[in-house]
Every structure is written in structure tokens, then in C-alpha cells.
Amino acid sequence: MKIVLQNLTKKFPGRGKKAQGEVTAVNDLSFEIADGELLALLGPSGCGKSTTLNLICGLEKPTAGHIFFGERDITALSPELRGVGMVFQNYALYPHLTVRENIVFPLENRKGKDKLSREEMNAKAQETARLVQIEELMDRKPGELSGGQQQRVAIARALVKMPGVLLLDEPLSNLDARLRLKTREEIRRIQKQTGITTVFVTHDQDEAMSISDRIAVMRDGVLMQLGKPQEVYDNPESLFVARFLGTPPINVFEGQVRGERLYIGDEAVLEAGGVPDQPVWVGIRPEGFLPQEDGPLSCALGRVEVLGRDISILSSHPACTGQTLRSIISAETRVDASAAQIHFALKPGKVFLFHRETEERIPCVLG
Amino acid sequence: MEVDYEKIEKAAKRRSGVLRGLTYAGLSVWALIVLFPFYWMILTSVKSYASYNAEYVPSFFTLHPTLENYENAFTAVPLGGYLMNTVIFALLTTLLMVVVSVLAAYAFARLEFKGKNLVFTLFLSLMMIPSELVVITNFVTITNLDLRNTFTGLILPSVTSVFYIYLLKENFEQVPDELYRAAKVDGTSDLKYLWKVMVPICRPTIVTVTILKIIECWNSYVWPRLITDDPAYYLVSNGIQEIRENGFGRENIPAMMAAVVVISVPLIILFLVFRRKIMEGVARGGMKG
Amino acid sequence: MSTNNKKAWLYLLPALLFLIFFMVYPLIDVIIYSVEEGYNFASQTYFGVGTYNFSYVLHDPYCLQAVKNTFILVIITAPVSSGLALLISVGLSSIRPLRELYQTIYFLPYVTNTLAVGLVFMILFQRTEYTDGMVNLLINWFGGESVDFIDGPYWAKMFVLCFYTVWVVMPFKILVLTSALASVNQDYYKAARVDGTPRLRVFTKITLPMISPMLFYLVITGFIGAFKAYSDAVALFGTDLNAAGMNTIVGYVYDMLYGDSGGYPSYASAAAVILFVIVLTITCVNLLVSRKKVRY
Numbered sequence: 001m002k003i004v005l006q007n008l009t010k011k012f013p014g015r016g017k018k019a020q021g022e023v024t025a026v027n028d029l030s031f032e033i034a035d036g037e038l039l040a041l042l043g044p045s046g047c048g049k050s051t052t053l054n055l056i057c058g059l060e061k062p063t064a065g066h067i068f069f070g071e072r073d074i075t076a077l078s079p080e081l082r083g084v085g086m087v088f089q090n091y092a093l094y095p096h097l098t099v100r101e102n103i104v105f106p107l108e109n110r111k112g113k114d115k116l117s118r119e120e121m122n123a124k125a126q127e128t129a130r131l132v133q134i135e136e137l138m139d140r141k142p143g144e145l146s147g148g149q150q151q152r153v154a155i156a157r158a159l160v161k162m163p164g165v166l167l168l169d170e171p172l173s174n175l176d177a178r179l180r181l182k183t184r185e186e187i188r189r190i191q192k193q194t195g196i197t198t199v200f201v202t203h204d205q206d207e208a209m210s211i212s213d214r215i216a217v218m219r220d221g222v223l224m225q226l227g228k229p230q231e232v233y234d235n236p237e238s239l240f241v242a243r244f245l246g247t248p249p250i251n252v253f254e255g256q257v258r259g260e261r262l263y264i265g266d267e268a269v270l271e272a273g274g275v276p277d278q279p280v281w282v283g284i285r286p287e288g289f290l291p292q293e294d295g296p297l298s299c300a301l302g303r304v305e306v307l308g309r310d311i312s313i314l315s316s317h318p319a320c321t322g323q324t325l326r327s328i329i330s331a332e333t334r335v336d337a338s339a340a341q342i343h344f345a346l347k348p349g350k351v352f353l354f355h356r357e358t359e360e361r362i363p364c365v366l367g
Numbered sequence: 368m369e370v371d372y373e374k375i376e377k378a379a380k381r382r383s384g385v386l387r388g389l390t391y392a393g394l395s396v397w398a399l400i401v402l403f404p405f406y407w408m409i410l411t412s413v414k415s416y417a418s419y420n421a422e423y424v425p426s427f428f429t430l431h432p433t434l435e436n437y438e439n440a441f442t443a444v445p446l447g448g449y450l451m452n453t454v455i456f457a458l459l460t461t462l463l464m465v466v467v468s469v470l471a472a473y474a475f476a477r478l479e480f481k482g483k484n485l486v487f488t489l490f491l492s493l494m495m496i497p498s499e500l501v502v503i504t505n506f507v508t509i510t511n512l513d514l515r516n517t518f519t520g521l522i523l524p525s526v527t528s529v530f531y532i533y534l535l536k537e538n539f540e541q542v543p544d545e546l547y548r549a550a551k552v553d554g555t556s557d558l559k560y561l562w563k564v565m566v567p568i569c570r571p572t573i574v575t576v577t578i579l580k581i582i583e584c585w586n587s588y589v590w591p592r593l594i595t596d597d598p599a600y601y602l603v604s605n606g607i608q609e610i611r612e613n614g615f616g617r618e619n620i621p622a623m624m625a626a627v628v629v630i631s632v633p634l635i636i637l638f639l640v641f642r643r644k645i646m647e648g649v650a651r652g653g654m655k656g
Numbered sequence: 657m658s659t660n661n662k663k664a665w666l667y668l669l670p671a672l673l674f675l676i677f678f679m680v681y682p683l684i685d686v687i688i689y690s691v692e693e694g695y696n697f698a699s700q701t702y703f704g705v706g707t708y709n710f711s712y713v714l715h716d717p718y719c720l721q722a723v724k725n726t727f728i729l730v731i732i733t734a735p736v737s738s739g740l741a742l743l744i745s746v747g748l749s750s751i752r753p754l755r756e757l758y759q760t761i762y763f764l765p766y767v768t769n770t771l772a773v774g775l776v777f778m779i780l781f782q783r784t785e786y787t788d789g790m791v792n793l794l795i796n797w798f799g800g801e802s803v804d805f806i807d808g809p810y811w812a813k814m815f816v817l818c819f820y821t822v823w824v825v826m827p828f829k830i831l832v833l834t835s836a837l838a839s840v841n842q843d844y845y846k847a848a849r850v851d852g853t854p855r856l857r858v859f860t861k862i863t864l865p866m867i868s869p870m871l872f873y874l875v876i877t878g879f880i881g882a883f884k885a886y887s888d889a890v891a892l893f894g895t896d897l898n899a900a901g902m903n904t905i906v907g908y909v910y911d912m913l914y915g916d917s918g919g920y921p922s923y924a925s926a927a928a929v930i931l932f933v934i935v936l937t938i939t940c941v942n943l944l945v946s947r948k949k950v951r952y
Contacts, residue, residue, distance in 0.1 A: 059846055076376060080852020092843035096865040105861075106851035161851070386855075390747040391754075397744055398761045400823070405764065407790065408776045420786050425793060471671035480664035493679055497935065499884060499906050500928050503689065503913055503921055504682030527674040557663060586769045588887045593914050604771040604887075608895060611775060620779055627772040638767040639760075646763060649828060650835040 001070050001164035001197050003033040003056065008065035010051050010221075025051040027221035029065070036195045038188070040208035040215045044244070048221035049201045050169060056199060057167050058082050069164060080109075082165070085158030085196075089170040091150045093142040099153050100125055100138040106161045128160045132190060148179045155190065166191070168200035172207055184211050205245050209233065217241050234349075239359040242283045242352055248312075248328070252321045255282035255353070262353070262366065265319045269296045269346055271367045272353065280362060281354040288350025289313070289327035291335055295343035299325060304337040311335060315342055408631070412436050412624035419621045436625035445598065446626050449606030456591075456602055457584035460522050464580055465573065468532045473561050475532070476539035477547060494529045498589075506593050516597040525590060531576045534651070538572040539565055575648035578641050585634055603630045689925035702922075709926035718898050719927060722908040728814060729821060729885055729904070734878035737822045738871065741829035746859070748830070749837045759834070766827035774820060774891020781805035781816050781892075806892065813893070813902055821888050825881060829874050836870035837863070872946040876939060883935050886910070905931045 010026040026048045033039045041049040054060040056067060058079035066075045074082050093102050103125040107116055116124070129135045132152040142150055151171065158166055171187060172180045188211040191198045202208050208215045209229040217224045217232065217240075225232055225241045236242035242250050256263045256279055262272045264282060289297075291313070299315035302324060306312075313327045313335060327344065329335075335342070348366040355362055411419065413432035440446045474480070475487055505524045514520030542565060550560045566573065588604035595601055601609060610626055638645055689695065690710070694703040713719050748758060765773070780790045783804035792802040803809070805816045840863065848858045864871075886906040889897055897903035898911060905927065911917045912924035 057850060059849065078376060078379065078852075079850045081375065084850060086847065086850045088843045088847060090841070090843060092841065092847040094844065094862060094865075097861075105853075109851055109853045109857065111854075157847075387751070390750055394744065394747050394751070394758050397740075398758055401761055401764055401826075404773055404776045404780065404823075407780060408773070411779070423787050425787060425790050467670040467674060470667045474664045474667035478660065478664035478667065480661045483664070486668070490675075493675060496679060496683060497880075497884060497932060499909060500686055500932050501679050501682035503909070503924050503928060504685040505678055506913060507685075507921060508677075508682070523674075524678045527671070527678055529675070532671060557667075582767055586771075588771055588890070589910065593910065604769060607769070607771050607775060608890065612894060618784075623775060624779075627769075627775055630772045631768050634767045634769070635764070638763070642760060642763075645767070646759070646831055649766065650831050 002035045002068075003165060003197060003199070004066075004068040005029050005031055005052075005056075006066040006068070008052070008055060008067065009063050010048075010055060010060060011063045024221050026055065026062075029221070029223055031216060031223060031226055033197060033199060034213075035197055037213045038191050038198045038200070038211065040212035041199060041201045041218060042205060042208040042215050042244070043203065043218035043224075045203055046220075047218045049203075049218050051221075052218070053167050053169055053199060053201045056165070057084050057086050083161075083163050084165045084167055085161065085163035087151075087154045087158050087166075087168045087171055089173060091142075091154040091174075093150055093153055093157070095142055098139050098141055099129075099134065099145070102142065102153060103128060103138075103156050103160050106157060124160055125156075128156045131159065131193065132156045132186075146179075147175050148183055151175065151183055152186070155187070159190075159194065159196070163196065166194075166196045166198040168198065170201055170203070172202070172204070180207070187211060206247065209245070217244060235361075236283070236352060237361050239281055239283065239354040239361075242354070246285060248286050248326045250283045250285055251325050251327075253282040253284065253317065253319045254321065255280045255319065257353070262351075264297060265317070267296050267298065270348060270351060272364055273367065275353065275362060275364045279356045281356060281359065283352040283354060284346060285350040286312075286326050286328040288347045289329060289344040290347060291329060291333055292343055292345040295345040297344045297346065298341050299344065301337075301339055301342040304335055306331070313342065405631075408624045408627050411621050412628045414621050416619055416621055436619075436621045437629070439619070439622040440626040440629060443622065444606075444610050444626070446606065446610075446629060448599065449601050449603050450629070452600060453585060453602045455518065456521055456525075457581050459518065460525050460584050461577055461580045463522065463526045464528055464531065465577055467526060468528065468535055468576070469561070469566065469573070471532050472535035472539050473557075473565060475536045477565075478557070490529060491533065494533070502590065502593065505590075509594055514594075516595050516600045518600075520594050521591060521600070521602075525584065525587065528580070531580065534576060535569070535572060538569045542568050571644070572648075574641075575644050575651075578637065578645055579648050581637070582634060582645075606630075686925045686928060689922050690929045692922055695920075695922040709922045710930065713923055713926045713930065716923075718903060718911075719905075719908050721898075721901060722903040722905050725814070725817075725902060726883060726885065726904045729818060730879055730882040732818045733821045733825070733882045734875060736818070737825050737829055738875050738878055740822065741826055741833050741874070742871065744826075745830050745833035745837055746863070748834055759831075762830050763827045765824055766831075770824060770887045771891045774888060777816065777820050777823075778806055778892050783808070807900075810901065813900070816892055817885075817889055817902060820892060821882065821885060824888060825878065829878070832870060832874060833867065836867040840866045869946075872942070876942045876946070879938055879942065880935055883931065883938070905934075 008026055008029040009024070011022040011024050014021050014023055029048075029052065041052055043049045051060060055062050058074075058077060058081075062075060066073055068074065069082065079086075094105065097105065100122075104121050107121045107124060110116060125138075126135070129138060132155050134149060134152045134156060137145060137149060137153070142153065145153065151174075155166075155168075155171075168187070172183055175183055184207055187200075200212070212229060214227060215229050215232055216226045219240055225237045227235075232241065233245050236245065239252070243252070253264045256277075257272050257275045258277050260271065260273055260275065261268045262270045262275075262280075262282065297317070299317045302314040302316060304311060304313055309331055310328050311331050311333065313329065314324045315327070316323065317325055351366055353362040353364060353366075354360060410427075410429065413434070413436070414422075414429050415431070415433045415435060418429070418431065475483065475490075509515060509520045509524070512520070514523075546564055547560065550564060555563070586604065587602065588608075591600075591602045591605050592608075595605065598606075598609060607623075607626060607630060610623055691705050691707065692702040693706050693708045695701075744762070748755060748762075751758075782789050783792055783802055783806070788796070788802045789805075791805065796802060803812045805812045844862050844866070845858065848862055853861070884906050885904045889902050889904055889907060893900040893902045895915070897907045898917065903911065909924045909927045909931065912920045912927060918924075
């Protein structure tokens with residue numbers, strides 16, 4: 001099912017004694033999620049991504065704007081009438097019920113002509129359990145399961161009523177690092193197999209990049225950028241998005257464009273054709289550095305870390321906004337770790353210019 | 368389709384509105400039942416003796432409030448003396464209880480000694496013993512020690528409280544071990560550490576325990592009744608019973624109510640001031656069992 | 657290590673002294689008292705050892721009356737107060753405005769002197785030659801006959817006692833249940849809403865099981881508390897409970913010990929031991945049942 005968000009706004013009354021007025025959690029949000037797509041809502045905590053999810057789910061009502069499922073306006077509908085499945089961050093499995101009872105729970109709520117017989121319910125539960133591969137755990141209680149297993153039960157409970165939309169709130173945050181990798185592939189597999197339109201919320205860019213069809217990066221209730229993970233990574237529209245995506249994070253320098261040339265400090269590092277003279281932020285991805293004897297950017301060499309496949313070079317530069325400048329280069333490159341200075345050439349495709357005030361991307365071709 | 372959904376939504380809203388109304392109505396009924404005795408006692412206490420007795424059908428308000436009953440309560444019966452006794456009893460008992468409990472809780476929470484677990488288990492099992500069972504011997508003991516009609520006799524058996532020791536111990540255990548080790552490295556004595564670090568950190572719990580014990584003392588009836596028969600040592604509970612049975616010559620209900628108001632007001636003020644603390648403490652007591 | 661040992665015992669000493677002297681020793685002593693036959697308080701002598709005290713107490717009509725009263729009180733007030741408290745707490749948790757105000761009001765009886773407010777209840781329910789009292793006025797409004805609740809028929813007196821007992825224990829129960837309800841993770845309710853679970857089903861399938869440990873705890877403490885009822889009865893009916901026919905087991909113990917009918921610590925002890933056994937049995941039965949019913 002296609003989901004359309006149209007000028008969605010959500011304001012909360014100010015909390016606490018001192019807070020005055022309202023807090024705008026989601027601000028004029030508009031975008032579409034295609035049928036069968038897996039979309040990640042990504043952003044730092046407090047950016048409004050969970051609120052957006054709750055709005056789609058129906059747990060919160062928007063202050064303004066509309067939500068459509070397909071062609072139908074469901075803005076005013078309560079959650080149970082929307083046909084959504086939701087997986088909560090802490091799974092919200094009923095601790096006193098067995099896995100089977102938990103999965104059957106949503107089906108038992110049906111009334112009237114939708115009512116199912118016991119056999120039908122059990123059959124559906126069994127089928128869903130097979131999908132998420134927890135058939136052998138059906139008679140256990142949630143307390144006896146590991147985090148990953150609980151996660152699957154929660155997904156099964158959300159899927160059993162065949163929802164048109166599946167919503168996941170920080171689905172991996174309660175798992176340890178190894179399980180997280182496994183589970184995210186699992187979510188991807190289940191989503192592909194069922195073809196259900198899925199929205200999931202995360203603050204972990206790795207997670208979002210690795211499994212989603214598209215990611216929506218949010219900040220302060222505003223959509224910053226929406227696109228395929230690789231596109232957003234390669235073409236950030238703002239300094240915020242550039243900084244938020246990628247590990248290790250992007251290096252940001254104070255720079256100047258003078259006479260169609262980009263300067264960092266006094267060194268002209270790249271040609272910037274068509275850009276008027278102005279101060280800029282220069283973002284350079286860690287993989288955008290090439291050590292070269294005569295490279296234009298000279299940095300004070302700090303430390304060289306050998307990571308096996310790659311080498312990570314920590315150095316510093318006076319114009320860099322961070323204390324250390326981290327670059328990742330291929331392990332075949334030879335680096336003299338005892339030298340005081342290191343010189344880099346830059347890969348133009350990995351360097352982005354941003355407006356100094358608005359922090360928006362300056363469209364240009366560097367060379 | 369669309370219309371159908373809207374209808375369902377509207378019906379659900381109406382239903383939840385009705386439910387909300389019913390909830391408020393029900394809650395208000397209970398609030399009324401709780402508040403009414405308080406209202407009645409204040410109302411009666413400001414009616415004059417003559418006008419109260421003239422009302423065959425009780426009236427819900429009075430146009431001529433009077434304070435003469437309060438005067439009566441303090442002059443015709445020694446209400447002031449009862450209040451004084453209760454204050455002395457409550458403060459001394461609570462003070463002793465807090466000191467004794469803090470020391471014991473500290474021993475259980477921070478010190479290592481042989482048989483700690485055994486002693487603590489025995490301790491906990493004492494929580495099961497109903498006070499009714501031990502009151503008999505205590506009565507005999509205090510009588511034999513010739514301590515009836517003394518504050519010593521009133522206070523001593525009321526000091527112990529296993530539950531409060533338990534509550535304090537739980538709280539003390541939450542203070543990180545590092546603080547204790549750091550203090551030890553600095554050469555702080557245990558007593559100083561307890562006084563300078565533990566007590567300030569755990570002050571909220573200690574305050575809660577203190578208030579709860581004061582309430583308990585203020586309302587205690589059975590033990591004071593057994594141990595005092597000289598009205599000079601009566602606490603408020605016994606005092607009110609004495610007033611009811613022998614005070615004010617004839618049944619002077621407005622004066623009685625004035626005495627009841629005087630007795631109730633200090634605790635209600637204490638409650639309103641420390642509302643959160645008291646409710647939190649009682650709730651915690653309930654959780655721990 | 658040994659100095660540490662000594663120090664720890666030093667800290668414990670005051671508490672231990674108090675407990676041993678006023679709890680452990682009396683506990684043992686009361687059992688000894690209860691089997692000493694013909695104990696004389698003045699000369700502190702007794703004839704022999706046996707179960708005569710128990711059989712005397714169990715054949716004493718006052719005691720039987722007290723046991724009957726207590727059992728009726730327990731059976732009515734424990735379930736009624738728990739049920740009512742559950743209802744009120746659920747209502748309280750479902751509202752937002754005015755919640756604190758209601759909570760504060762509901763807690764008031766906890767901080768009032770049982771004896772003092774009992775007196776107010778007495779005048780509300782009492783029928784004298786001067787007035788029929790407040791409650792009778794209400795009854796008359798609804799077309800009923802006036803009843804003397806304090807000096808009248810047995811059922812009326814029992815009603816007042818139960819009513820007052822419930823009034824007194826409600827604050828604690830409401831408070832414990834509202835905190836139990838508040839500690840249920842809100843995500844359970846959100847999940848139930850997403851699944852369109854009807855209200856009643858949410859209550860029976862989620863809320864009740866989640867707070868069932870607290871509920872059982874309240875029922876058990878309700879039983880125990882009602883078994884030990886005494887001051888409520890004194891507050892309503894005066895110190896001579898036997899004459900009013902409204903004595904309780906605890907009241908019987910104290911009456912045997914002290915006052916006009918007192919001076920028999922052996923009988924008092926026997927009655928106290930019987931009370932303890934009853935309470936212990938009921939607690940154990942309750943615990944066994946709850947272990948089966950409380951499901952996680």
C-alpha cells in the first residue's frame with residue numbers, strides 16, 4: 001500500500017514548569033512511500049521520527065495535514081481501523097501469555113463477520129511463525145526468550161493480521177551488535193517475502209543504509225533529504241545530512257572560494273568552476289584523501305592505524321573544525337608513519353561545498 | 368467505505384465520552400464519601416450546643432458559626448494536655464526509632480560480619496509477627512517494671528520497627544560502594560561516613576520514614592490504652608475515647624467534634640505539606656510487602 | 657576482620673536489644689502463658705500446664721461472638737475494599753485533569769486518627785432521642801425507615817463497622833493499585849490499541865494479569881488487617897465491645913488482659929495464639945492459591 005504524508009504537522013503542548021508554548025515535533029512534512037517499499041526514518045533523537053511513526057500508526061493525531069493509505073484519507077481514523085502492524089522498541093510482548101497467545105492476540109479482537117475460528121487463528125499464527133522462524137518457540141513465555149527471538153515474536157504479532165503497513169520503532173536498538181547484523185537482514189528478508197510497505201525508525205545510519213530502499217533524514221521535525229541510501233550518501237543536500245551519514249564521519253573544513261578555486265587555509269586544493277567567491281564549509285569524506293608527495297593539502301601527521309583492509313590516518317589541520325582529521329586509504333598505499341607532515345590530494349567526487357550560513361549544498365563540479 | 372469508517376469513529380468517540388463522564392461521576396461519589404465526614408465534623412464543631420440539639424433533622428450548614436466549642440474543648444477537658452503528651456511521645460519515639468534503625472540498617476547494608484545473612488533472615492521473619500501477639504507480655508513486663516503511666520513505658524516498646532530498618536537498608540545499599548572505599552582510603556571512620564555521607568544521601572527516605580512513624584505514633588491507641596490509666600498521660604486517641612465516655616458532662620457532641628478537629632488538623636497539615644513523600648513512602652511499603 | 661565484626665554488632669546492638677526484649681522474648685512468653693493453667697497475676701503462680709486455657713476461650717460465648725464478628729468483617733471487607741479500590745484506581749488512571757486532587761482526597765483517611773473520625777461516623781449513623789442522624793435522614797429521603805446503626809440491630813451495627821473499616825483501608829489500597837497500574841508499560845496499551853483490542857479485553861487480558869501480584873498482595877493484607885480489627889470497633893461502639901456484641905478477636909484479647917473484665921493473661925494469650933494460627937493458615941492458603949493464579 002502506498003503511503004502519502006501531506007503537510008503533516010504535530011505540535012505538543014510545552015512540558016514542564018518553565019516550558020512555554022508548544023513544541024513542534026513534526027513540521028510540515030510531505031513525502032510518499034511507494035507500495036512495497038522499505039523506508040527508514042533516520043535522525044538524531046528528538047528529530048520527530050518517532051512522532052512521525054506514531055502519526056502513521058494513528059497513536060497520535062496530527063495538528064495539521066493529511067495521511068493517505070493508497071487513495072484513502074485515514075488522518076482521522078483510529079489505529080485499529082488503519083490496518084497497520086507495529087513493532088515497539090521494547091517489543092511490548094505480554095509477559096503472561098505464551099508466544100502463541102501473543103501472536104493470536106490481535107486476531108482474537110475481531111468481531112462480527114471478520115471473526116475467525118480457533119483453527120483458522122492457530123493456522124494463521126503457525127504460518128506467521130514459520131515466516132519469522134520461531135515455530136519451535138510457540139509454547140514458551142517471552143521471558144524465556146532471547147532478545148532476538150522476542151524481536152521475531154513481536155514482528156510475527158504485527159504481521160499476523162496481514163497489515164497493509166508495517167511500522168517498526170527502533171527495532172534493533174535493544175539487541176547486541178552481532179544480533180543486530182543478523183536481525184536486520186532478517187527484517188529485510190521478511191519484508192521482501194511479504195512485500196508489505198514498511199517504515200522503520202532508527203538513529204543508527206548504518207542500520208538505515210544497509211537495509212532500506214530509501215531513507216528519510218529528519219532534523220527538528222523537518223525532512224532534510226529523502227532518497228536511496230547511496231544517493232543520499234554521495235549527494236548530501238546539506239551539511240547536516242553529510243555529517244549524519246557515514247562512519248567514520250565526514251571531515252569538515254573552513255574554506256574559501258576565490259577566483260573559481262577552492263582554498264583550505266592558503267592552499268588551493270581544487271578547481272571550483274562556476275562558484276562565486278565566498279566563504280564555504282568543505283566536507284571531505286574519509287575515503288576522499290589520497291596521500292601524495294606533492295598533494296596540495298598538507299596536514300600534521302598524528303597516528304597511522306592499520307585496520308587490515310584499510311589504513312586509517314589521523315592527522316590535523318588548522319582549518320579543520322574537528323580536532324583530528326580521519327582519512328581511510330587502501331592498505332596497499334605506503335605511508336611513512338614517522339614523518340611530521342603528510343600531503344594529500346583530494347578525490348573531487350568525495351568533496352562537497354556548503355554555504356557558510358545556510359549550510360546548504362553549493363551545487364558545483366569540482367575538479 | 369469512507370462514510371462507514373467515519374461512523375464507527377464517531378460512535379467510538381461518543382462511547383468514550385460517556386465512559387469518561389461515568390468515570391468522573393463515580394470518582395466524585397467516592398470523593399464525597401471520603402470528604403463528607405470531615406465536612407460534618409467541622410460543621411458540627413461550629414454549631415452551638417443549643418442549636419445542634421434543637422435540630423431533629425440535621426441541617427447541612429449553619430448561619431451562626433461559633434468557636435465556643437473549641438474553647439470548651441480546651442477548658443472543660445484537658446485536651447491541651449493530651450496534645451502535649453502525644454507530641455512528646457511521637458517525637459521521642461520517632462527520634463529513637465530513626466537512630467536505632469539507621470545504625471542497624473547501616474550494619475546490614477555496609478558492614479561485613481559473621482552470620483549477617485542469618486541475622487537478617489531472622490529479622491525479616493519478625494515482620495510476620497503481629498503486634499497483638501507480643502503486646503500481652505510487654506504489658507506484663509512494663510507493669511512489673513513499674514513503668515505504667517510513664518513516658519518510658521509508653522515509648523520503649525513502640526520504638527522497634529523491622530519494616531523501617533528494611534526500607535533504610537534497601538536505600539543504603541543503593542549508595543555506590545566506591546564512596547565507601549574512597550572514604551576508607553581517606554581514613555574516614557565508619558560513624559563519620561554514616562553521618563556525613565550516607566545520611567545526607569538517603570535523607571529523602573529518612574524523612575519519609577520519620578513522617579510515617581510520626582503518623583503511626585499520633586494514631587496509636589492500643590498500647591497507650593493498656594499502659595496508661597492516669598489521664599495525665601493520655602494520648603489523643605485515649606483522650607478522645609475518654610471525652611466520649613466521660614467528658615463534657617452530658618453528650619456535648621459539638622464540643623466533641625471540636626476536639627476531633629483539633630486532633631485531626633495537625634496530621635492533615637503534615638500530610639498536605641509532605642503529600643508526595645508520604646504517598647510515595649506508603650506506596651513503596653506496599654510494593655515491598 | 658574481628659574488629660570489623662565487633663563494630664558491626666555494636667551498630668546492631670540497640671536494634672537487637674529492642675527487638676529481643678520487646679518482640680522475641682514476648683513471642684516465646686506468650687506461648688508459655690497460653691499453656692499455664694490457672695495463672696495468678698498477683699502472685700505469679702500457676703497450677704499446671706495444659707490446654708485448659710484454649711478450651712476455656714473456645715467455650716467462652718464472648719469469644720465465639722468475637723470470632724463470628726471478625727469472620728463476617730473479614731469476609732465482607734477484604735473483597736469489597738479490594739474490588740472497590742481496583743475500580744477507583746482504574747478510573748483514576750484513565751483520567752488526566754483533576755487526578756492529583758482526587759488522589760489527595762482519597763488518601764486523607766490514611767492520615768486521620770481512627771478513634772477521632774470513628775466518632776464522626778458514630779454521630780452520622782447514630783439515632784438518639786434528639787435526632788435520627790444524617791444517614792437516617794438520607795434513608796428517609798429514599799422512603800426508608802430510620803434504623804439505629806450504633807445501638808440497634810446486629811446487621812445494622814455490622815454494616816457500620818464494615819463501612820468504616822472499608823473507608824479506613826481504602827487509601828492504602830487505592831495508592832498501591834494506582835502505583836501498580838502506573839508501572840505497567842504504556843507500550844502494552846499502545847500495542848493493544850494498534851490491534852483494536854476492546855476496552856474490556858484490554859482490562860481482563862492485559863491490565864489484570866499485569867497487576868495481579870499486587871492485587872493478591874492487597875487481598876492477603878486485607879484479610880490479615882481485617883482479622884486484627886479492633887480500634888475501628890472501639891471508635892464506633894465504645895470500649896465495652898462485649899456489651900455491644902461487636903467485639904473482635906483482638907478486642908477479646910485485650911479485654912481479657914485489661915480493663916473491667918481483665919486480669920487473665922493466660923486466657924488472653926490463648927486467644928492471641930488462636931488468632932495467630934488463624935491468620936497464618938489463611939495467609940498460607942492465600943499464598944498457595946496466588947502461586948497458582950499469578951501467572952508470571
